[in-house]
Amino acid sequence: MELSKEELKEMMAIFKVESEEHLKDLNKGLLKLEETPGSRELLDELFRTAHSIKGAARMMGFSKIETIAHKIEDGFGLLRKGSISLTPEDFDVVYEGVDIISQIIERISTEGTDQDIDVAAISEKLEKMVQSKETVVGKVAEGKDESKKVKTTEEAEPAAITTIDDELKNQEISKPMPQPVAESTYQETSQEKTETGSRGTVAEDAIIRVSTKRLDDLMNQVSELITTRIKSQQRLIDIKKIVELCDEWTQQAERLKSFREKVFNRVAAIESSGNNGSFNAAGKSALSAMDLKTFISFYDAAVDKTTKLLDLLNNLYDKHNEDNMRTSVITGDIQDNLRIIRLMPISTIFDLYPRMVRDIAKGQNKKVKFEIYGADTRVDKKILEELKDPLIHLLRNSIDHGVETPIERVEVGKNPEGTISIRAGYIGNMVQIEVSDDGRGIDTDRIAQMAVKKGYIKAEQIEDVSKSDLISLIFHSGFSTAKIITDLSGRGVGLDVVKANIERIKGTIETDSEKGKGSKFILKIPLTLATTHVLIVDVGTDYYSLPIDYVERTVRLTEEEIVSTGQNPFIMVDEKPVPVYKLEEVLGNPRQRLKNKGLLKAAAAVKTGQHLTKIETNKFPAVVLSSLGRRVAFLVDKLLDEQEVVVKNLGNQLKRVKNVAGSTVLGDGRISLILNPNDLIKSVQGSGTKFVFRERRTRDLVKKRVLVVDDSITTRTLEKNILESAGYHVTTATNGLEGYQKLSEGGFDIVVSDVEMPMMTGFEFAEKVRKESKFQEIPFILCTSLESEKDKRKGIEVGANAYIVKGSFDQSNLLETIEKLL
Template sequence: MNEYLEVFIEESKEHIQALNDNLLVLEKNPTDIGMVNEIFRSAHTLKGMSATMGYQDLANLTHKLENVLDAVRNNQLKVSSEMLDVVFEAVDHLEEMVMDIASGGEGKRNVETVVTKLQAIEAGEDISNASSTQKEVVPSSTQSGSELSSSLDEFELAVLKESEEKNFNIFELNVSLREDCMLKAARVYMVFEILEQEGEVIKSNPLVQDLEEENFEQSFSVLLVSKTDAEVLRQKVLKVSEIEEVLVQPFSLADISAKQQAPQTSSTNGTPTSNESATNNASSSAKESGNVKIGNKTIRVNIDRLDALMNLFEELVIDRGRLEQISLNLKHNELQETVERMSRISGDLQNIILNMRMVPIDQVFNRFPRMVRQLAKDLGKQINLEIIGAETELDRTVIDEIGDPLVHLIRNSLDHGVETPETRTAKGKPAEGSLTLKAYHSGNHVFIEITDDGAGINKEKVINKAISNGIIKEEQASSLTDQQVFELIMASGFSTADKISDVSGRGVGLDVVKNTIESLGGTITIESEQDKGSVFSIQLPLTLSIISVLLVEVQKEKYAVPLSSIIETVVVHKDDIMQAHKKSVIDFRGKVVPLIPLEHVFQVPEQLKQDDYYSIVIVRKGEKMAGLIVDSFIGQQEVVLKSLGEYLSDVFAISGATILGDGQVALIIDSNALVK
C-alpha cells in the first residue's frame, strides 16, 4: 500500500477541507439537504479510503460521523449549532489523524469523547437505522445463490465446464457479515484476496462494483473454481474479522437447466452481465472513435520534483548569462543570433516553470472560515468573514511560509479589533463585525489585505505601552507619525491586551509576522482609524528564485539591487548634496532622502577618485526612502538568487548571491535592511 500513501494523504486532506467548507455552508442553511449529501459523500469516501489502506481508527471515526449525517439526510435528525460543534470536533480529529499518517504515524488518536458525543446525538433521537447507507436490498444468501447460477453467461459457463472436466472443485460460497460490521467493503476485499489465492473467482452476487460501494446488506455469494477442500476454504475465510458465517456448497453444472445455460442478456435484477457490459463498452468506444475525447489533463507532481527542475533551470540561466557575455566579447554574428534565440526560448521555459510552481492562495485561505467560526464562539463575538481573490496565484515557496503570519493577523483582528456585539451596538454599529481577507496581483507582487471594521488602533494606548516597555523614549512620542505609531505594535514582545488568553496577550505574534514577511522579501503596512477599523496590507514577491535586478559597481565589486525595491536611479552633482543631523541627504521630488554610501556599508577598499557627480539608486521600504551611492550603473538583468547558507546567514544587508555571465559572484543587496 505504500505506493498509494501519498495519493491517500493528498485526497484525504481534500476531503477534510471539503467537510470543513461544506459544514460552514450548512450552518448558514440548515435545511439544505443537497449540502448534507455533499458532506456525506466526502465522509463516505474518506471512510472507504481509510479502510482500504488499513487505518482502522480513521475509518471507525468517519463511520460514526457518517451515521449522524445519514440520519440528517433521512430527516431523522435536525441540524443544530450544538450538533455541528460535535461534527466539527470530529473533523478536527480526522485532520489530526491524517497529519499523523503524513508524518509516518499510524493515525492513532484517542477519540472516545467525540465518539460518545456522536453516539449520544443518535441515541437522543432514537435513531435505529442511522448507520444504514444502502439503497437496495439484496436477497438472502440462498436466494443469492440461485441468482448466481441463473445469471451466468456463455463464457462463464464454458469456463466452469472446462474446470469440471479437469477435476477442479467448483464451490458456491455464501458469506454473512456481522450485523455491527462497519467496514463491509474492506471485509469483502479481504475475502476476495483469500479466495483469489486459493483459486479463481468466476462470479459474485451482488456484482463487484456493488460490493465495493457497499450496496448490499450483510451477505454476498461467490462462485469459485479451486483445488482446495471446502472446509479449508471455510476456515480461511472465517479468519477475517467481522465474518458471521461462511457456507461452502459444491456447485454442479448438471443442476442448471437448458434454459439457464442459454446466453443471458441481462441479470435477474436488471444489471447487465459482464458479456453485455463488454459489448456496450465496445459499442460506446466505437461511437466515440470519431470524436475528440477530452480526458483529465491534470496530474499531481511532487513539489520536490518541481524544486529539482527549478534548480536545473537556474543553472541554465547562469550559463545563458555566460554565453551572452562571450558572444558580446567575440562579436560573432551567428553566435549572437543563436544566443538571442536561446534567450527567448529559455525565457518562455522560465515562465512555464514558474507558472507550474504557482498555486492559488486559496490553499492558505481555505483554513480560515473554520478558524474564524471557532474564534468568534470563543470570544463571544459575531463575525462575518468575506474572502476576495482566493484564486490569486503565488509561488509555492511563499504559500508554505505565509500561512502562519496570516493566522496571527486574523487572530489579532478578532481579539483586539472587532468589538463584542454589546459594545458595537452601543457605538451604533451592527452587532455583527466584518472581517475581509483580500488578495490581488499588482505588477510583480501579490498584495494580501486583512480588513476589519472594529475599534481601530488606540494610538495613546500603544504609545504608553511602548514607553513602559522601553521601546521608545517619552520625548520621542510627540514627533511620531501615525504610521510610526502603528509600526510599534510589531515590536518584539509588544502587546496591548489587558489579560493573557488563549488567543493573545503574550506579546508574541506581530513581530513574528513582520520578520517572516521581510524574510520573504515582502513588506507589511498598517492603516487604522479610531472606531472605524484597521487594514493590514502585505506585499509579497510573486516568486523568490529568479529575480530582476539592477547591477551596480562599487569600486571593483559588483552588487545587485532588486528592481522591486527601486523607485528611480539619479545622477546628482556634489553641490546638490546637503547635510542634516550630520548626515548627507538630497532633495528628491520635494522629500528629504538620506544617502548611504555602499562602499562604507560593505567596507569596500577605497580608491582615490575626484568625481563631481554621484550615481544614486533611490530605494523604498513602505513610506521610507534612502539613496544608495554607487560608482556606476551596469544595467538590468535577471539573476538566480542563491542563499548564502546558514554560516553566512547573519551578514548585514545581504540577502543572497548570484553568478554573473563573466563567472563573477555578485552579492544581492537587502535594501529593506539599509532603509531600516
C-alpha cells in the same frame, strides 16, 4: 497480493492527498451548513465526502479513521431524511471528529502508526449525537405514518424502498467520486461527449500527479540553465569586443595604404637616381625598394587574413547571437511554464482560515462574518508556504484585538456581527494581500501610554510622534496593548514574527487603521522567489545587486546637489530631502575604497559635512532606494547594468545576514550579493522613529523573586522547577490566604497563582492584592484549568495581568509571560 514497501509508501501519499482534499471539503461544507441548515444538495455532498473517506480508510486498513468517518456519515445520512438539523454542540462534535481524522493521517504519514491516538471519546460523542438524531427521525416518521393511513389497501402498489446505500451507489454511478488534485498544478479538464455505441470517453488532457520535490529539483535545474544562458550572453559580449578590435585594426590598416604607396614611390625614385646601395649617415645600408616591396607583400597578406578573420568572427557572432536568442526564448518558455505549474491558487491556504476564524470567534463569544476575495490569485508554492503562518497571526489579531463583542458593537451603533475579510490581487509583478476588520481599530493613545511605560520614549516627546510611527510599534518584539496576557495574545509575540517572515520573502507590510472603524494590514510580496530583476552596481572591487522593485531612480550628483546642514547630508528629490550615504560604509567594508577619486572626495564631504571646491566637482552616481515611504540615496562607484538574475540563498548557516537577501552568479562568473533594501534603509535610519529600544539582558532577571500559589503539589513543584531552572528565586504557597500572607512579608517581584483553591480562590487573592496600594504595580499571573471567556473576563476584572490555561500549558509561554511583565 501483498504490496511492497515502495508501493505502500506511494499508496499512503495518494491517500494523504485525497483525504486532505476531502477534509477540506468537509470543513467548508460544515461552515456552509451552519449558514444554510436545510440545504439538501449540501448534505448530499457532505454525505458522499464522509463516505469517500470511510471507503479509502477501509481499503488502507486505517480502522480508527474508518470508525469516525462512518459515524459522521451516519449523521449526515439522518440529516438527509429531513425534519432535523445539527445544534451548535453537534457541529462542535463533528468538527472535533474531522480534526482527529486529520491528526491520525498526519501521525501515520510521519510516524507510520496511530497507536497513541485514542478515538474512544470522540466515537462515543458521535454515537450519542447519531442516536439522538435517530430518535427524532423515528418520532417524525411515526407521526407521518399516523397521518397517512389509508382506508383500503387492496389496490395499493408496494412502494419502492431505497436504502441509503442504494442511493449512494446510484449517485456514485452517475457522478464520479472526486479525484485528488495534483499538488503541483491546477488544471481544469473537460470530458468529451461520446456518441451512442462509442467505446468510451477519452480525455483531451491527461492529468498526472507529480511530487513538488521533483518540481523543485526541475526548477533548480532550470535556474542553472538560466545562469548558463547569462554566462553565454557574456561570452557573446566578449566575441563582440574581439570583432570590434579587429575592425579597428583593419580600419587603421586601410588608412596606412596611402602612406605605404608614398613611401614605396619615394624609395623607388631614390634608387632610380643612382643612389642604390648608398650608405646613410650612420654608416648602415639604406632600405632598398626590394626590401620594402617584400614588407608590403607581407603586410597585404596580413591585412587580407585579418579581413577574413573578421568575416569569420562576424559570422560566428551572428550565429552565436542567433543561437543565444533562440536559447533565451526556449529557456524563458520553460521557466515560465514551470513557474506557472508551481503557481498555486491562494485558496490553498485561504480555505484553511474560515474554520479557524469560526473556532476562535466562538471561543471568545464573538460573532464574525468572514469574507474571502481573490482566492483564485495564483502564487508560487514556496511563497504560499511562507504566507500561511503570518496570515494566521493577522487573522487571530483581528479577532482578538479588532472585532468587539456583540454587546460592545451594539453599544457603539454597529452590527453585532463583525466582519473580517481577506483579499488578494495583483499589482504589477507583486501580489497584494489585505487583511481587514470593521472592529475597534488601533488605539494609538494606548500605544503611546505603553511606549512611555516601557521607556521607549519620554512623556514630553510623545506629542511629536506621528500616528504612523506609533502604529509601527505593534511590530516591535515584545510590544502589546492587550489588557491581559492569554494563550491567544498579549505576549507581544506575533506581529513582529509576521513582519520578519514577510521581509524574509522580499515583501513588505503596511498598516492602515481608524479608531472605532477598523484596521487593515496590507502585504506586498513577489510572485516568485526563483528569479528577480536587479540593478548591478560597482563598489570598489565588488559588484552588488539591488532589486529593481525598490530602486526609485538613479542619479548623478554634483557637489552643489549634496546639501549638508550639520546633520545627515541630503539631496533634494521631487522637492523633498533624501538622506545620502556611502554604500561601502553601510555594508561595513572600510578597506574597500571607491575607485573614483572625485567620488572619494564627495563621499568624504558627505561624511564630514565639508563642501567641495569647484576643481573637485564631478558627477557622482547614486541609487535612490524606496521602501514603505522611506527613501535613502546610496553613493556607489559605477552603475553597471540591469538584468534578470537567479536568486541563490546563502545556505542554512547564513539564513539571516544583515543587509543581504541572497546571491547570484553574473555572466562573467562573479558572485554578486543581492542586497536587502529594507535592511539597508534600517541600517542608516534605524527604526526611523524617536523610539529607543533596549534589549533585556538575562542577568537582569536572575535576582527576581516569584511567588507561586497552587493547592496541587504536582503543579507547584513543576512550576517551581521551571522557574528555578530559568534563574528565578521561587517561594510557594498552598492557597490564596497563605499566598497573601507571604506576599505581605514583601520582597516579591511577581505572583503566579491558581484559581480554584480552598480558603481563598485565585480571583479573590488577586482582588485583595489589587486593593492594597503597595501591591498595585506587582504583576499577577493566573494559571488555571478554567478556559471560558467568562473566566478570562473575570481575571481582567480582578486585576490579573496574564491568564494562562493549563490545558494548553507550555513552559516557554510561562517564562515569556514573566519576562514580559518584568
